[in-house]
Amino acid sequence: MTDETKSLRDVRLEKLAKLRELGVDSYPVETKRTHRAVEVVDGYDELEGVDVAAAGRLSAVRGHGKAVFADLTDETGKVQLYFKKDNLGDDFELLELLDLGDFVNAGGTVFKTKTGEVTIEVKWFKILAKGLRTPPVVKTREAGDGTVETFDEFADPEKRYRRRYVDMLVNPASKKRIADRARMTAAIRRFMDERGFIEIETPILQPLYGGANARPFTTYHNELETDLYLRIADELYLKRLLVAGFEKVYEIGKDFRNEAIDRTHYPEHTLLEWYEAYATYEDCITMSEELIAGLAEEFHGTTKIEYQGRPLDLTPPWRRAEVVPTINDATGLDVFDCSEDDLRKAIEKLGGETQESWTRYKLIDELLDLVVKDEAWDPMFVTGHPAELSPLAKRSPGDPRIVERFELFIAGTELANSFSEQNDPLAQREALEAQAEARAAGDEEAQTVDEDFLTALEYGMPPAGGIGVGLDRLAMILTDAPNIREVLAFPQLREKK
RNA sequence: GAGCCGUUAGCUCAGUCGGUAGAGCAACUGCCUUUUAAGCAGUGGGUCGCUGGUUCGAUUCCAGCACGGCUCACCA
Numbered sequence A: 001m002t003d004e005t006k007s008l009r010d011v012r013l014e015k016l017a018k019l020r021e022l023g024v025d026s027y028p029v030e031t032k033r034t035h036r037a038v039e040v041v042d043g044y045d046e047l048e049g050v051d052v053a054a055a056g057r058l059s060a061v062r063g064h065g066k067a068v069f070a071d072l073t074d075e076t077g078k079v080q081l082y083f084k085k086d087n088l089g090d091d092f093e094l095l096e097l098l099d100l101g102d103f104v105n106a107g108g109t110v111f112k113t114k115t116g117e118v119t120i121e122v123k124w125f126k127i128l129a130k131g132l133r134t135p136p137v138v139k140t141r142e143a144g145d146g147t148v149e150t151f152d153e154f155a156d157p158e159k160r161y162r163r164r165y166v167d168m169l170v171n172p173a174s175k176k177r178i179a180d181r182a183r184m185t186a187a188i189r190r191f192m193d194e195r196g197f198i199e200i201e202t203p204i205l206q207p208l209y210g211g212a213n214a215r216p217f218t219t220y221h222n223e224l225e226t227d228l229y230l231r232i233a234d235e236l237y238l239k240r241l242l243v244a245g246f247e248k249v250y251e252i253g254k255d256f257r258n259e260a261i262d263r264t265h266y267p268e269h270t271l272l273e274w275y276e277a278y279a280t281y282e283d284c285i286t287m288s289e290e291l292i293a294g295l296a297e298e299f300h301g302t303t304k305i306e307y308q309g310r311p312l313d314l315t316p317p318w319r320r321a322e323v324v325p326t327i328n329d330a331t332g333l334d335v336f337d338c339s340e341d342d343l344r345k346a347i348e349k350l351g352g353e354t355q356e357s358w359t360r361y362k363l364i365d366e367l368l369d370l371v372v373k374d375e376a377w378d379p380m381f382v383t384g385h386p387a388e389l390s391p392l393a394k395r396s397p398g399d400p401r402i403v404e405r406f407e408l409f410i411a412g413t414e415l416a417n418s419f420s421e422q423n424d425p426l427a428q429r430e431a432l433e434a435q436a437e438a439r440a441a442g443d444e445e446a447q448t449v450d451e452d453f454l455t456a457l458e459y460g461m462p463p464a465g466g467i468g469v470g471l472d473r474l475a476m477i478l479t480d481a482p483n484i485r486e487v488l489a490f491p492q493l494r495e496k497k
Numbered sequence B: 001g002a003g004c005c006g007u008u009a010g011c012u013c014a015g016u017c018g019g020u021a022g023a024g025c026a027a028c029u030g031c032c033u034u035u036u037a038a039g040c041a042g043u044g045g046g047u048c049g050c051u052g053g054u055u056c057g058a059u060u061c062c063a064g065c066a067c068g069g070c071u072c073a074c075c076a
Helices: A003-021 A037-042 A085-097 A157-162 A164-170 A172-194 A235-243 A281-300 A323-331 A340-349 A360-371 A425-440 A451-458 A471-479
Strands: A051-063 A067-074 A077-084 A103-112 A118-129 A139-142 A148-151 A218-221 A226-230 A248-256 A268-277 A304-307 A310-313 A319-322 A380-383 A399-403 A405-410 A413-420 A464-470
Touching: A003 A085, A037 A051, A037 A067, A037 A077, A037 A118, A051 A077, A051 A118, A077 A085, A077 A103, A085 A118, A157 A164, A164 A172, A172 A248, A172 A281, A172 A471, A235 A248, A235 A268, A235 A451, A235 A464, A268 A281, A268 A471, A281 A405, A281 A413, A281 A464, A281 A471, A319 A323, A323 A360, A340 A360, A413 A471, A425 A451, A464 A471
Parallel strands: A077 A118, A319 A380
Antiparallel strands: A051 A067, A051 A103, A067 A077, A103 A118, A139 A148, A218 A226, A248 A268, A268 A464, A304 A310, A380 A405, A405 A413, A413 A464
């Protein structure tokens, strides 16, 4: 804490002490509240002349000698309070001991000022909670055309993220994003539930991690005396539920990947996964179009939205691009019938870089990025990945070199990944053992062999379509957030030393 | 991990071609009983991110470090 903070804080501590001397409890238990702020404003026609009581924070104070105007802000918005010495007598002096940010309970008669603002003429008030810190004072002015000009916005990203409660307190847009995200999650659950899916929670602490290629967080359970991993995907457990006899399951939860943070990546990210028996990845295409287009309609009233100043058309059906033909067209190669050297040259020609250790399939993956993903803005399904890139997917009946899979790209980032799920226990074992080999050869992100999962498959898993959808990124698109941190309530920053 | 940029009052920002800093809002004092970025008058508040170097003198120049932002790499 700096000295300056202390001095502002000291002033408030002194006021708190004075209140105590006067016998005022600055943190009382009881609140009397009949209306929320915006209910008073919107209900003016019925409430004119009626006594109401509101509670909230003092967000502005405008003194006029023997009268004071103040804004009282609660979760709904703000209502103006009018304190008059004539009405309040000695209590009027207590206003001196209130500060911006204090929680206050006030009751009185609803009226409209000369300038037409709905206001409560206060007859009584009491402090509900004294604040010791001065909140940043952000002021706004509404122009005639409805645009809002903001002064001294609390804008430093570091300060905003480190004290997110202050950010959300003084920046309505920050708070709205978080609330919109919650609405989005609720809408998704409704969407899934309406279609007969049930949400089942699967383990976050896992003895083995799988279902994706990523480095995990490791932890230790004292009583079991064993290392455990924080899950990197829900996939393998949700598929066990298909074995168990559930036909439509989903889960919304956090996955943990021990990786760097950037604009679209965060180590604990929220994923929606669903699995539907007797469906294929084609069904997942339809359903993801319906889900996301429906959310756009719900949030924006249209599927033609804007993201970061650029039009984004979410109207289904969405474009599709097949991996192999697209790469072949762009490079003039046949990716299944050319040398690794050709692939490397093609990558360099497209402005990419390669690493010595990369396998053929990693090279193809890189080409995929360069050729397909970078141009994807409006939604695009990238389908038909080489089988070696997708150990948990079923091979395409028409071409065993590729799988029944899509990745969905929107606004330049991957939003979903889906396959017709591999349910052949022997083929699955083979694919996972190939992963384990790659792992032994140094690929830290290759998957491991989960014997219990393979055993489950041997009991029989129905054919199924499955998908994982990145909900942080979906929230970014729906709330026009430039950075993943904006859709997280409390993003992590490096500790200040 | 790399490159570029940033860090000055509670908040938003100026500024010092090197002589220990300013504004608005917030705070404090006074005036003001329909204001709303209320107004008017006045006051206080800063080891200029940290540590070193150069210098008579560093917040300013240089280096290192910390934290952050953007871009790239990695990745969903």
